[in-house]
Amino acid sequence: MSSSEAETYDHDGRPVKHHRNRVNGIRLHYTTAGSGPPLLLLHGTPKNSFYWYKIFPLLTPYFTLVAPDLRGFGYTDKPPATEGYDSGTNADDMAELMTQLGHDKFHLHGEDRGADYAYALAAKYRDRVLTLSFCEMQISGFGLEETSFWTKENVEAQYQQKGVWCWHLGFFYIPHIPEMLIQGHEREFWEMFIKQECYNPTSIEPRALDHWIDCVKQPGGLRGVLETYRSGFKNGDIHKELLEKGGKLTLPIMTIGAPEFFGPTVESNILKVAEKVTHSELFEECGHSLALEKPERLARCLRKFMLGSSN
Template identity: 30%
Template sequence: MGPDAFIPGFRLADIDVGGGITIRVAHAGEGPPLLLLHGHPQTHVTWRKIAPALAGRFSVVCPDLRGYGDSSKPEGAKDHSTYSKRAMAADQVAVMRAFGHETFRMVGHDRGGRVGHRLALDFPEALEKLVLFDIAPTATMYARTDKDFASRYFWWFFLIQEAPLPERMILGDVEFYLREHVERQNKISGATEEAVFQEYLRCYRSPEGVHAVCEDYRAAATIDLEHDAADADRWVECPLLALWGARGVVGRTYDVLETWREKAREVSGRAVDCGHTLQEEAPEETLRELLAFL
């Protein structure tokens, strides 16, 4: 495929990962392989401010998660396993193997970070280092939910409602919902340029896209918790860097480093002066932290 319209120097490709699933990726660079996974409601375009610099040192692969961007958006299963983080992690291992990378380093923001946590447990031999942006472990966040968290992160509880309730409500005014979501989470004005927001909207607004998002969150509240409970005695073995927004909900609600020290053997990290989307709101500071760790 041709060059990426949003990330200079990157080219697009569609990778068949099996099971009828195709993953859209942007890729560039040479050196140690590095996987960048976006969160909700973004796509791989969220890495546009830091990916070119990373590609100067790494072989960078930026996929759209299944259900997002221009990747496949299959119908959800009754047990939501189609969008389990286990299935999504397996997608990404297949993507990296398609590029010839058996081992790699990884950065995950938001949902991508949750995929990264599962990938570290299911494919420990593949992961050399893991960076997580603005998340605490899923099971921890659900277990410690209070009124303040539920009010600030209402979509964790709205999107998990039985289909088609949230799908129908979002599709009533997709642009309003998406803009409100992005603007509430970003604390640095203008961090998501209008052209980029419109790209996120293009990928989000189809019925299949909205359903996929809901299934992602439904999986997080059901089958992902089952998988986490089954692996409660397992650790993330690779070095883990946790970064979070000092102005965001996660950092103000949890001791982020402590939550990850309950899950991983080697944890470091700190807050960055921004909201939820570090790579868009504080790209220079975020890039410095990544280069130092990776």
């Protein structure tokens, strides 16, 4: 696959700008485009900044977009130590990046693992995040772990549209075994993993899947992804401490859930750490990858919530 097939473009058809900054002890890759108030986009697993390629042209007329490859993903460094993949460190990564870019205050949207980090960022840097869009996730330490339990209720939850069984949380946490089983079968595993979370599996285009798998196959790529899960319990401790010290979030918050994954549990979960949810939606006929399955609707929600625009 040529690099142009994994490129992102703005609303005028111009390719985004790629950058590498030295941030918090690592070299971080990110893309930027657009004009207007800054909006930081945090992706999930096993994706990277290319995850946003469908939504970029829908948002660049309204926002200055910043889309990083999170620590351990894509073209960003994958430090060898097991420490440093937690939500607190990722929050520091993002805060330092936005400072370097001159964005003292910014809007914030996260999906999946990126939403977990987005909560930590909003809770740790409360004077900097203007609005939080928390989508398709439950917060570590406040319910995410329970979704992995092997119970009859969890296993049957998705068939009854009452939630989802996150069987992979425990599997990815185990040292060495996931690497042994996934290496050499990256295409089979990750294609299954991503598409089974979708309402419409064809929304995951081959060029996106090819790109993410190529990145996972890089030296340290698979380990980098898995270390984010091995930091799960530490994330929970960090989030509980943030709540204890700072109290519940008071900034405007939007939640979006999809019936094929977390669904209505997204809103109820964030209320454990937030005073209120300003706006909440369920995207019918949608799964876990909101920006790929419903990019137009997601873009409208972000514009209306963050800018008060109905366009």
